[in-house]
Amino acid sequence: MAVPLLDLEPQLTPLREEILAAVTEVIDSTGYIMGPKVESLERAVADYCGVEYAIGVSSGTDALLLTLMALDIGPGDLVLTTPYSFFATMGAILRLGARPLFVDIDPATCNIDPAAARVLLADHPAEAARVKAMIPVHLYGQCAEMAPLLTLAQEYSLAVVEDAAQAIGALYPLPASLAHPTAPAVWKRAGSMGTAGCFSFFPSKNLGGIGDGGMVVCRDERLAEKLRILRVHGGAPKYHHHLLGGNFRLDPIQAVVLEIKLAHLPAWHAARRRNAERYHRLFAESGLVAEQALTLPEAVYQARAEAEGVADFHIYNQFVLRARQRDKLMAHLQQMGIGCEVYYPVPLHQQGCLADLDYQGQRFPEAERAAAETLALPIYPELTAAMQGEVVAAIRSFYQASGSGKGG
Numbered sequence: 001m002a003v004p005l006l007d008l009e010p011q012l013t014p015l016r017e018e019i020l021a022a023v024t025e026v027i028d029s030t031g032y033i034m035g036p037k038v039e040s041l042e043r044a045v046a047d048y049c050g051v052e053y054a055i056g057v058s059s060g061t062d063a064l065l066l067t068l069m070a071l072d073i074g075p076g077d078l079v080l081t082t083p084y085s086f087f088a089t090m091g092a093i094l095r096l097g098a099r100p101l102f103v104d105i106d107p108a109t110c111n112i113d114p115a116a117a118r119v120l121l122a123d124h125p126a127e128a129a130r131v132k133a134m135i136p137v138h139l140y141g142q143c144a145e146m147a148p149l150l151t152l153a154q155e156y157s158l159a160v161v162e163d164a165a166q167a168i169g170a171l172y173p174l175p176a177s178l179a180h181p182t183a184p185a186v187w188k189r190a191g192s193m194g195t196a197g198c199f200s201f202f203p204s205k206n207l208g209g210i211g212d213g214g215m216v217v218c219r220d221e222r223l224a225e226k227l228r229i230l231r232v233h234g235g236a237p238k239y240h241h242h243l244l245g246g247n248f249r250l251d252p253i254q255a256v257v258l259e260i261k262l263a264h265l266p267a268w269h270a271a272r273r274r275n276a277e278r279y280h281r282l283f284a285e286s287g288l289v290a291e292q293a294l295t296l297p298e299a300v301y302q303a304r305a306e307a308e309g310v311a312d313f314h315i316y317n318q319f320v321l322r323a324r325q326r327d328k329l330m331a332h333l334q335q336m337g338i339g340c341e342v343y344y345p346v347p348l349h350q351q352g353c354l355a356d357l358d359y360q361g362q363r364f365p366e367a368e369r370a371a372a373e374t375l376a377l378p379i380y381p382e383l384t385a386a387m388q389g390e391v392v393a394a395i396r397s398f399y400q401a402s403g404s405g406k407g408g
């Protein structure tokens, strides 16, 4: 049985009529730009994330770009971030003439390592003085370790832009008082902890549109207002441009689809978690973990969340394990019709577009190791137990044929 990495059809089918009716209503209204449908989604996303303001935008990439523009990031500035993310995290920084200052990742989560960030800033005061913001990425659907990052940001007066493109709804145990990390936690949604949070509604995300879309959330009224103005070319009032913005608008057609889907998000998150748990059980039974052919992803907040009755400690936008002989395994799975992908095969500091800048000599061993070892498997909500069994059997057959995967 072939198993796709992602199949959107079983999600669409039960919602199809409702979505068609909502899209038809937008078409018949002839109001195709912004308007009440976008505002309604903005209110719903702000409430879901526990923030005051949400600004619908054209994509997750534009959410990052617009937010950095609103924070006046530009030439000469540095933005502290991870070298292991989708390109847009770095692209937004570079497009404004600023430069990324990379910090290696924590191998357990593939998220930025807060301790390494602290050491970097302490050891390089000249660079630290130029850092204006940090972009932690909540990779694969699990929040970065925000408490120490927010403390660091306070110390260095940095804006914190959460790249929550893959993590809408993911919860993090933020200490009630950051000064006392052992204080009781308040579980906060991804995007709601920093200065602003950026979401993507790319169709493969847990909350995906029928095209591109994104959202910025924040708690500061003035920042929200500036984001809204920059979203429409910086015109306020219309045709009077004191700011240079762009066209970063979200279409109402996307908004109505996303608002219908938002109601189902908790159930979809739960189904992805159930699938993740099933993989853990199946891989343990297969012996592949004991043989050290595979390392399964760690949900680092799970134990605490379960003790406190909290569900969305990880939303598993991706289920990413580490595999010995990753590339050969991937070729084997593709041959067997099992969908898989590498997120991401080239760390950001090694991307070709940085060739003329001073990054090629930099080393981020954990990001480089992740690029060589990680592999994403199908995890979408409607994946069946039989399909997961098929995935695990295909991986088992590869390591059986290649001598249990040791030493590869």
Ligand SMILES: Cc1ncc(COP(=O)(O)O)c(C=O)c1O
Pocket: 059, 060, 061, 062, 085, 086, 088, 089, 137, 163, 165, 166, 199, 200, 201, 202, 212, 213, 214
């Ligand atoms: C971590 C991360 N940042 C930013 C983006 C950009 O989002 P979009 O594709 O909506 O522009 C994505 C989406 O792929 C992402 O995964």
